[in-house]
Amino acid sequence: MTAVDEPQSYSGTRKGEPDKTIEEVWAQPTGLRWWSSVxxxxxxxxxxxxxxxxxxxxxxxxxxxxxxxxxxxxxxxxxxxxxxxxxxxxxxxxxxxxxxxxxxxxxxxxxxxxxxxxxxxxxxxxxxxxxxxxxxxxxxxxxxxxxxxxxxxxxxxxxxxxxxxxxxxxxxxxxxxxxxxxxxxxxxxxxxxxxxxxxxxxxxxxxxxxxxxxxxxxxxxxxxxxxxxxxxxxxxxxxxxxxxxxxxxxxxxxxxxxxxxxxxxxxxxxxxxxxxxxxxxxxxxxxxxxxxxxxxxxxxxxxxxxxxxxxxxxxxxxxxxxxxxxxxxxxxxxxxxxxxxxxxxxxxxxxxxxxxxxxxxxxxxxxxxxxxxxxxxxxxxxxxxxxxxxxxxxxxxxxxxxxxxxxxxxxxxxxxxxxxxxxxxxxxxxxxxxxxxxxxxxxxxxxxxxxxxxxxxxxxxxxxxxxxxxxxxxxxxxxxxxxxxxxxxxxxxxxxxxxxxxxxxxGERAGRDPWRAGTMEWLYPTVAIGFNFHAIPPVETREPLWNNPNMLGKNAEDVEGVMRKMHDGRRETIGCDPVSGSPVQIVRLPHPTFTPMFTAFALAVAFAATIASAYFVAIAGIVAGLLGFTIWAWEPSDSGVTRDAGMGYVLPVNMIEKRSHMHIATVGTMLVLYALLGSLIFALLYLWNVYPNFAAQTAQPNLLWTGLSMLAGLVLLILAMINRRVAVADKIGLATVMNLAVILASIACTACLALAIQRTDPWGTALGATMWATLGFVALNLFITLYWALFNAARKVTGRVGAGQSLPDFNLATYAKGTAVMVLITGGLFLAATLGGLS
Amino acid sequence: MSDRDRNSGLLGTVFAILSGVIVSLAVGVWALGTPGNDPVGAAAVTAGTFMEGKFRWLRAEPENVPQDWVEISKTVRGGDPQRGATLIAQYGCGSCHVVPGVARAHGTVGPDLSGFRDRAYIGGVLSNEPGDLVDWLMNPTTHAPDTAMPDLGVTETDARHMASYLYTLRGS
Amino acid sequence: MGSTLDQFGSQTTFADAGIGAARTVWLTNSMSIISLVILAFVMLVALFAWRSTGGGRVWWIIGGGIVFPLITLSVLTVASATTLRSITGEAQPEAPVIEITAYQYWWDVVHHSEGRSLRDANEIVLPLNMAVTLQLKSNDVIHSFWVPSVSGKMDMIPGRINELTITATKEGRFRGQCAEFCGLSHPLMAFEVLVLPVEEYAAYLESLDEDARDAVTPQQRRGKEVFLTSGCTACHAVNGVSENGRLGPDLSRVGARASLGAGMWRMNRGNLAGWIADVGDMKPGAQMPSYNDLSGPDLRAVAAWLESLK
Missing domain, CATH: 1.20.210.10 (Cytochrome c oxidase-like, subunit I domain)
Structure with a gap:
């Protein structure tokens, strides 16, 4: 790679404030906007x-x-x-x-x-x-x-x-x-x-x-x-x-x-x-x-x-x-x-x-x-x-x-x-x-x-x-x-x-590293600057302040490191390989905003309204929360360019790869979602095991619809894979079509699963109630997939996605794949229930 | 830090630990003891009485103060307030009355007995005097046939103890 | 014999009134002592480490953190498994069965003997030195059956029957208490266990099968009348008087119990009267209404009659 000094021109990305210093870009908001600090x-x-x-x-x-x-x-x-x-x-x-x-x-x-x-x-x-x-x-x-x-x-x-x-x-x-x-x-x-x-x-x-x-x-x-x-x-x-x-x-x-x-x-x-x-x-x-x-x-x-x-x-x-x-x-x-x-x-x-x-x-x-x-x-x-x-x-x-x-x-x-x-x-x-x-x-x-x-x-x-x-x-x-x-x-x-x-x-004023500690949070004199590092120093040991004489030996802002130069007037930090720690990308970070606070508040209203049994308010809160998330995510993509990070590293910004922080977060979220699903499945198997006679009273899932739901899950899985390849290949129009296909597959999955257990009475037995709860959870994930695909399609249709900016589709594909596997697991459980016991 | 400092530090630590252990042991022994068996409490009472005598001697009030007739009029002969409190708990007075100083005595069936000493009447029928109170405690129904308060089979000795406790309950 | 109330040590696990408790005490004692010794040892090592500058050794970690715990824990696992077997291994098919059902906030006790179901409440009479199978159930929320001096606890869960085999080895009275938080009056849900020699136990079972003692004095007769006409019989049963009430404790021998209100107050006329007139104050959240509409003499009469049921 060659060093790129001038920012590449690309469409869509927020330009930042190139004429500002790093202190100004990272400045804490004051006054009422203090609450918007991130x-x-x-x-x-x-x-x-x-x-x-x-x-x-x-x-x-x-x-x-x-x-x-x-x-x-x-x-x-x-x-x-x-x-x-x-x-x-x-x-x-x-x-x-x-x-x-x-x-x-x-x-x-x-x-x-x-x-x-x-x-x-x-x-x-x-x-x-x-x-x-x-x-x-x-x-x-x-x-x-x-x-x-x-x-x-x-x-x-x-x-x-x-x-x-x-x-x-x-x-x-x-x-x-x-x-x-x-x-x-x-x-x-x-x-x-x-x-x-x-x-x-x-x-x-x-x-x-x-x-x-x-x-x-x-x-x-x-x-x-x-x-x-x-x-x-x-x-x-x-x-x-x-x-x-x-x-x-x-x-x-x-x-x-x-x-x-x-x-x-x-x-x-x-x-x-x-x-x-x-x-x-x-x-x-x-x-x-x-x-x-x-x-x-x-x-x-x-x-x-x-x-x-x-x-x-x-x-x-x-x-x-x-x-x-x-x-x-x-x-x-x-x-x-x-x-x-x-x-x-x-x-x-x-x-x-x-x-x-x-x-x-x-x-x-x-x-x-x-x-x-x-x-x-x-x-x-x-x-x-x-x-x-x-x-x-x-x-x-x-x-x-x-x-x-x-x-x-x-x-x-x-x-x-x-x-x-x-x-x-x-x-x-x-x-x-x-x-x-x-x-x-x-x-x-x-x-x-x-x-x-x-x-x-x-x-x-x-x-x-x-x-x-x-x-x-x-x-x-x-x-x-x-x-x-x-x-x-x-x-x-x-x-x-x-x-x-x-x-x-x-209190007595603290000097630099007052306890003579070895970890890097003490590199700057207290109270340190708001963005932690003027330049992010390479680290070879666990106690860099003890082992690297350059760290405490000179002024903190003069310590050599990457990312000293700020190219686009944006908040950014270095992104690394999860294992080796070698830099692989530049991560753009957001500026202060009220959107998360608004979203949290909307959800709080929804939750509080549920306590008060004011369900219309609760629904309004949920819609407002969804709106908040949408606004939050609607911003222009930062991907698609490379920048010189100093010390010989020329790195992509918000790279599109498995090691991308966004993708790892998606995987982490799937971990949480699978733990949630796992808890529901635990409940299903537990109740089934403890009270088999009540399980026998629960209406069994419909075999045809169960089979179809598993088929739909498989389709969703394949569509998600295709969507990812198409997106990474930068075929924007085709990716939009695939988004729509994912939406249709999600709807099909939800409908088939619901039809499979339509005869099961959730109030009749605890097992039936748990089956519906599991369905509800999978349906919620399918809805998120659907909404996300719709969102990605809308961004592409409105021309907010340029070349090399397919990260959202990359992550959606992972999420959709995870959801498709959930559908397959749930369908498999329903199938087992049909074949193996529930009368 | 010199060795001497370190050694004195160690000595201090050992001393602190030892005294901590001793204090904890003393407290522990007291905590584990049965209620009647209270060497620490008994020693404190003895010391308290001794000191009280000294303070009284210090204050040295004149000999011939006027007699407190109210005090005398509310004294129950042969009554031990502490024993009375135990008996009040045992006869179950607390299920109907609030009796300050008796555990779990917060009943709301009968009158609240807080400040009983300053009441004018007992059960609305007898005047509040030691003899009448003892009588009432033994046989409330003979004095007030329609009362909800049952005869509890209280003996006269027990009634005297209980009465003397009730007269310790002063109004605010 | 008096109630276990204010009887020091009537509810302690440091006791040998039952096989479960007795075989656990040595485990409690030895584990406590070993724990304190290990604590002292670790603290001494820390003190030594504090004063030393020679550097730590890997074998400290391997020895203190892996080998030593593994050895101690293996010993402990074997010891507690053996104890567990020796406690639970007492189950015998011919053991008498006592069915105990917990309600908010009292205990229904049914002795199953020779095909009869003999009902009592809030006081559990056990035969001396004889294994007994307790069938523990709950009518409403989760409760837990615990008589520390006799045996460890077992939860009472709606929809389940948990069995606990206990053998009382000492005559006398022992206090038990609900050990699982069960609502407003959880602290006021206790009971007494009365351990009797086998012959007396048999006599006790017979007494449960007989009609309740007759009302003798005019006051007692009036009390019985009030009991029958004031709605008490909807919930309470008294053998030979009215046997349909099942929602509240059986009162056939209420006067014979040492305590009132599920092990909480001494059984006497005063407490009985206070209980009937204002149960809401004595036991908040109890299902029984306060009968404060009875006249004074009627209240006293009911209390007198109930006290006479021995």
Whole structure:
């Protein structure tokens, strides 16, 4: 290739603002337009601050719980309020604090650690944040309507069905949390792609900072782990709104189906919360030891195996539901196995400590606190994997103690270490070391006083989730001390908040790389510039700041790297090969926009209107949301040109290839969609297996239409393949025709599938309802394929697609292929039902 | 950091850990103890009484203060308020009455007994005096045949304890 | 024998009142001690690592993170599997069957004996040293059956029958409680287990088959009349008086139970009267309405009659 200095002329692409400097192009919007910012730094901080606000609210609720339990028979809260308080405490902590705040840190740090100017899909980040914010507001607003959810954070059916929880409190939970989960899943896909596709030149997977590995695995786990709960919530909400009997044993449903779906999510969730925090520990620890992480390979292997193991343990939350002894023993053995990768990480951390002379700073104190608390929590976790012990300890205060040891030890303590560690990066000032030590000791002593005794309380027979307990049977003093401990813990958090506010004004100014860290987020003096790098330096080692004397040896803006020259006045960063990290493309990034916020708001209106049973408003919201997505995607394509990135790299902009970030995102989305489909198929097979006699009462799918639907699926698959070849070959007219063919095939698939089960009554049996739910999900994907094809065709017809700009069709083809396979799978299941059992 | 500093740091750590363990053990022993068996609490009470005596001596009020006749009029002979509270819980008074200081006593069938000491009448029929109260607790139906309050078979000793507890309930 | 209320340690897992509990205690104790030892060990290694500058070793990770856990976990898996077998292996085909159905927020108990179904509620009488099969069901939401001193817990799930075999090995009273969050009055859903020698157990079963004790005093007779005319019989059954009510607890021997309101209050006339007059306050969310329209004397009469049913 030859270097191209002058921008090539091509049609359609937004020209940008070539006369502006890089600072001007990347400038943060001010005033009201501040809300339109798409920068990962802004969005990440918003996630962190909002998450912390939820932590405070949920912590306050925890204090109410502890205050209620300070003496037996207390009347401080009545039963109803107490149930609402503990439900909201768990819900806020798990869904609106732990995951979002960790994702916030990932969003904030990953691009800087990996050498990117922004996260790879900045608008998706903004969209995710607003989904999270609006979802959180929906859940919290239930307090205003005196309809706070009171079914527990686990929402077990049938307690949460209409019969036992009339009103809208459960709907607030289901709809608000599902909405906030969309944020988590979008952020997960975004982080996967950001880590795989936008790293500094030369940063292969094995050269990535360990934090990126942790986040990568976590993001995959979110993408696969959240769908079961999303499906579960949708089924339960469909049960509440439409009366579909998924969980009703009188027509072949099963309350345990909810538990399976919930814990299929719930168990990985624990590791999803723990892993990013462990990643923070693995980042902070080497800094203060002054030596790299010991056993990097072991840790990566441990994290990956933890990701896999975590999906095989869900049933250990259900040991008391009457599972057969054989599955009890298998799940018990499997559950203990997770101790191995955990042990590897813990000993890698300890071995790192031995590398040098650690500095005792506040972040280090919290890391050591993590070590103590988390190890004990892990050990009690192993105890709980023993079935006979579990039968005694399950749903007792022993489990409360265990889960707080794991979650507070494994997540909150590393998080506070991270607050102290990265505060100078975010605010430019150091937090107080002296107050920090007080914060630590208050939290550490308060935590152990609160929760250590709960092990005993639980083994003395106190069940969880009880608002009052009788006096004199051995729980009084333990509870009194636990409550006092919780006040000490709260005092520690309060002192932290005071210190944080104080340091904003009075904190000592942080210099460049104040902790002498080795990772690249510290390359620039704090607070760093908004676009992270003037030039993105090549990276050969895991601690570039320690190993490359050029990095800290000169002014940050003078460090050599790629992308120094800005050709078109557009925001852009380098895109790399997912494995080797060598640059393969230039990624154009969007400028600030309100579109994602508008879209999120429209969807929030739709969700909130569903709670209020205002279905016309809900439909209007969905239409507006679709409109938002359309406007979002309607922009001119950036593909079709090559630019000189410096250092000898001449690279295509937004290349059309399998390694394109857009294509990898499409594949990542398919991963989520297949996890959703997999959850539905799990439900189908489960119900079929548990109640074969009800399966026999379900009308079997029509053989002819089932066969035709599979044929239509096959056609869709072939059409998608052709569409891709035609598009890549730049035959615009033919590609338009193929788009239309894909549309027709999608319609045919939907119609055939629906006709195949037209005789199945969704209200008749749970299996029938689940078949319709599966059909609904596949139909939704077919609709998206259809809409996308229509969109692509419309763009071509209106002449907005030039030569070499077939990326949308390239991605559509992948999506359509995935959908076609879904149709084939569903058709195959219907066929199996026809041939093999349903009468 | 010199070796000396490191060693003193280690010594400090060990000391801190040891004292932490000792405190935790003391707290743990107390927490695990049965309610009657309370060495820590008993020691605190002894110390409290001792200190109270000292403070009284310090304040040294004059000997011949006027007698508090109201106080005397509400004293139940042979009544132990603490024992009374336990009995109130045992007889189940709390299922009908609110009785401050008794766990789970928040019934709404009968009158709220908060501030009972300052009530004028008992059950709307007897004047609120120790003798009458003890009598009422033993046999409410003889004084008010139409009352919903059952005769609970309270003995006189028990009634005295319960009455003395009720007279500790002052109005705001 | 008094109620288990305010009886210290009546609901603890550190007990040997049943085979399940007794065989789990040693597992609890040994695992707790080993856990604390491992914690101390890891902390010591960390302290050593903190002071050392010699660098970590790969064998730390392999030894501490892989080999040691694998050995310990294998031992644990074998130990807990053996214990599990020894607990559940007690099932005998001829064991007496007790069917327990959970309602929001009380327990229906049916003893199946010699072809008879003998009904009681909220108090589960067990024979000493005899394996008993509990058939656990639920009428509404998920509950969980737990008597810590006797045995581990088992959930009660609508649409399923979970079987739990327990053997009580100690005479006396033990407290149990619903262990799965089941709604508004979940904390107020307890019960008492009374373990009797086999002969007394047989006598107890016979007593369930007999008619309830007759009303003797005028007040008791008035109470029975009020019971029959105020609609109580729609939900409650009393042997020989009215046997059709099935929605609420069987009251044939309510006065003989040590506690009232599913193990929550001491059984006496005062609590009975308070319960009848204002159940909504004592147990929020319970299905029973508050009978605050009874006259004072009628209320006392019903309470007196119920108390006499022993």
């Amino acid at each position: 920068s990962h730094r802004v969005v990440g901080k918003r996630f962190i601050y909002t998450g912390f606000a939820f932590f405070i609210i949920a912590g306050f609720l925890a204090l109410l719980v502890r205050t209620q339990l300070i003496v037996p028979g207390n009347t401080f809260l009545d039963n109803e309020t107490y149930n609402q308080v503990f439900t909201m405490h768990g819900t806020l902590m798990m869904f609106l604090f732990a995951i979002p705040i960790l994702e916030g840190f990932a969003v904030y740090l990953i691009p800087m650690m990996l050498g990117a100017r922004d996260l790879i899909f900045p608008r998706l980040g903004q969209f995710g944040y607003y989904c999270y914010l609006f979802g959180g507001i929906i859940v919290l607003s239930s307090f205003l309507f005196d309809a706070a959810p009171d079914g527990g954070w686990f929402m077990y059916v049938p307690l949460t069905t209409n019969a036992f929880t009339p009103g809208v409190s459960a709907d607030f939970w289901l709809i608000g949390i599902t909405f906030a989960e969309i944020a988590s899943v979008t952020a997960a896909v975004e982080l996967i792609v950001a880590i795989l596709c936008a790293r500094a030149p030369g940063m292969s997977l094995t050269k990535m900072p360990i934090f990126a590995w942790y986040i990568l695995i976590t993001a995959f786990m979110i993408a696969i782990g959240f769908p079961p709960l999303i499906i579960g919530s949708i089924l339960l909400e469909a049960n509440r709104l439409l009366g579909l009997p998924f969980f009703d044993p009188t027509v072949g449903g099963d309350p345990l189906l909810w538990q399976h779906l919930f814990w299929l999510f719930g168990h990985p969730e624990v590791y999803i919360i723990f892993l990013p925090a462990a990643g923070m520990v693995a980042t902070i620890l080497p800094t203060f030891v002054g030596k790299p992480l010991f056993g990097y390979g072991f840790v990566v292997a441990a994290v990956i195996s933890m990701g896999f193991i975590s999906f095989g343990l869900w049933a250990h939350h259900m040991f008391t539901t009457g599972l057969p002894i054989l599955s009890l023993s298998l799940f018990s053995a499997a559950s203990t196995m997770v101790a191995v990768p955990t042990g590897v990480q813990i000993f890698a951390f300890i071995a790192t400590l031995a590398q040098g002379r650690p500095r005792m700073t506040t972040p280090m104190l919290f890391v050591m606190g993590f070590l103590f608390i988390f190890v004990l929590g892990g050990l009690t976790g192993v105890m709980l994997a023993s079935v006979p012990f579990n039968w005694q300890a399950h749903d007792s205060y022993f489990v409360v103690a265990h889960l707080h040891y794991v979650l507070i030890g494994g997540m909150v303590f590393p998080l506070f270490a991270a607050f102290y560690y990265w505060a100078p990066h975010i605010t430019g000032r150091m937090m107080s070391e002296r107050l920090g030590k007080w914060v630590f000791w208050l939290m550490f002593i308060g935590f152990n006083a609160t929760f250590f005794l709960m092990h005993v309380t639980g083994l003395r027979g106190m069940p969880r989730r009880i608002a009052t307990y009788p006096e004199g049977i051995g729980w009084d003093r333990l509870n009194l001390l636990s409550t006092l401990g919780s006040y000490i813990l709260a005092a520690g958090v309060a002192l932290f908040i005071f210190d944080f506010i104080r340091h904003l004004r009075h």
